[in-house]
Amino acid sequence: MRFGAGHFPGKGKLQLWVPPVLAALAVVLIVVVQGWALWGRYQAIWQLETNSAENTLRTIAANIERNLDVIGLALERLAAGAVDPSISALPPEIRGKVLFDSSVRASGFGAMLVIDPRGQILADSAADPPRVASLADRDYFKAQLAPDAGLFVSAPFPSRISNGEPSVAISRRLTDADGRFAGVAVATVRVSYFRSLFENLTLRQGHTIVLLNADGTPIYGYPASDNVAADGARRLALRGGLSEAGVWQAEAPGDEGGNRYLLSHRISGYPLVLVMAISSVGALEGWYQQLAVSAAVVLCTLLIVVFTIRTLHLALLRSREMEAMLQRLSLTDALTGLPNRRACDLMLAHEALRAARDKTELSVAMIDIDYFKRVNDRYGHQIGDRVIARVAATIEATARRAGDYAARYGGEEFMLILPSTGADGALFLAERVRRAIEGQDLQAEAPGLSGVTISIGLATRSVDDASTIEDLVQKADRALYNAKSSGRNRVVAASAREEPAAEYRRVSDPA
Structure with missing residues (x-):
């Protein structure tokens, strides 16, 4: 039986496990610290993006509400005057001047109409005598046949009385003294108003903003070629998902990949919802760049750490082997190979x-x-x-x-x-x-x-x-x-x- 260095455990033998453990701890620490920093940055960027989107929605909604309030007030006065017997008895040229408020100066304002129960135009703010057209097939007319219809905002339509210009109609039911249907009071807004409002916005790549009516029908969206936000918002609206302001993830991805997140804001006093779709790719573009740079830095750091600790481990291992060899030599007789x-x-x-x-x-x-x-x-x-x-x-x-x-x-x-x-x-x-x-x-x-x-x-x-x-x-x-x-x-x-x-x-x- 030979008796070598292994029979006498030397000091520091357990130190051989220290470099691998240090390497593992260093890798975990670096990954955790960088991951935590990136996660914090991700949350900060996303919060900043959603806050910016909400502020944009509030600003646009305030502009729309201000203009619609002007039109709505005029429409309310028009509805009240249209069923007033004293005003109805006036000659047509005088009745029009009384019914239509010349002070209406809302941006994008089109025309105001009084339509009789058969759908014919009785009074027209833009023409005297009134233009001849039957509007009984329009959704804004049909909706008011219901006694409790209230204020109605139509889907966009090409106007028959304005050379096909795309417009949106806001209508109110006219009811006579006996409670019977007496026609409809209508005010139109040109779609170009919404276009001019949205196109002045600077949106990130992949972001979309869209205005919808109560049933989820898009009135106008920007960019006009992006239908993802409109489709996702319409589905949410049909399920009652846009009844309150909130944030939802869209069901369909954007063309550039990633998810869409929908932020909604209801137009106060009107059956309209303003929705902005935030593209995760566009919103986090800077974060993805930081992620790539951080990943590269972390990888290089890890390689350096692993290489350094591996070199230290190998050096320590060689040192241990040398110590063991020297100890064996110190305990071995050179001539016979037996222990000394x-x-x-x-x-x-x-x-x-x-x-x-x-x-x-x-x-x-x-x-x-x-x-x-x-x-x-x-x-x-x-x-x-x-x-x-x-x-x-x-x-x-x-x-x-x-x-x-x-x-x-x-x-x-x-x-x-x-x-x-x-x-x-x-x-x-x-x-x-x-x-x-x-x-x-x-x-x-x-x-x-x-x-x-x-x-x-x-x-x-x-x-x-x-x-x-x-x-x-x-x-x-x-x-x-x-x-x-x-x-x-x-x-x-x-x-x-x-x-x-x-x-x-x-x-x-x-x-």
Whole structure:
């Protein structure tokens, strides 16, 4: 059994896990911080965009309300005068001047009409005599047939009495003194008014604004070619989704991708809803650019961090490997490859502690090559080194149990540490080692060198023995001395009572 650096854990071994953990923490921290910053920026940009859209809607709605209030007031007076018997009895040329308020100066104002129950024009603010046309098929006329119709805003239509100019009609029901349907009072607004109002806006790419009536019919949208906002708002209106101001995600994506979000604002006093569709792509264009830049920066930072920490980890790993190699070298005999005396002392202390803890026996064998000085003197130190290496290899190969530990103790001396081994077992193993060395042919190492022998001194510490490690080694050393002095090439075991060593068995005559 070899005993290398791995058997003695050095300080800082756990530091090897620190660089990967630091890398992981750095990656998570950078991603979390950047993600949090981007999320905050996203919310800020989106809030700014929705606030801007709401302010735009309020401004446009206020303009529309102001103009419609002027028209609505005039229409209310027209409806009241149209059913007044005293005004109806006036000649047509005088009746028109009384009915129509010349002070109406609303932007985009078209004409005001009084229509009889059959749909014929009775009075016309734009022509005297009134223009001839039947308007009974118009939605603004049909809607007032219901007693509770109230104020009605029509869908856009090409005007028959104004050369086909697109217009929107606002109508009120006329009721006589008996509560019967007496016709309709109508005021028209040119669609060009809404166009001029919307086209003055500066909208982001993908944004749309549209005005709808109560049933979700678009009156005018800008840009005129974008129908996504109108379609989405109409569907929401049909489901009652635009009954109150709010924000909804449109059901259809825009042409440029992304989602549309609808902000609505009701025109106060009129069945009209102003809707702005915000394109997430257009609104967050700057944020997407920041996202791309941040992603690139984060990626580069992560690569630098990972590279730096990986380099540190590899350097630390190489340092640990170098330390382990140096420790192995410091514990290994260069000639034999066996653990050296320092490693042997460490192992002996380790096994002694374990034997005391587990209450097991521990044996030690001191081994010395017989007449080694003669080999060196006759064949030279180079051959002597080869002999030591062969003996070491044979000892290690013979003592091959899992716990057996062979070490070069110094010069031509070796030590065998035999954990959980009593005197009989140690003697058996020592004898086997002695015979293996004795039976080797060393002619290949040096001509004329038939072989060498070894002497072995054994000492065993029993379970109830309180002697120290030094005492155990000293006993084995005295037993080795007795083996040498009594003829060599034999195994001698020390007595348990520390009396002079007794020879256990004389194997053969010395070489």
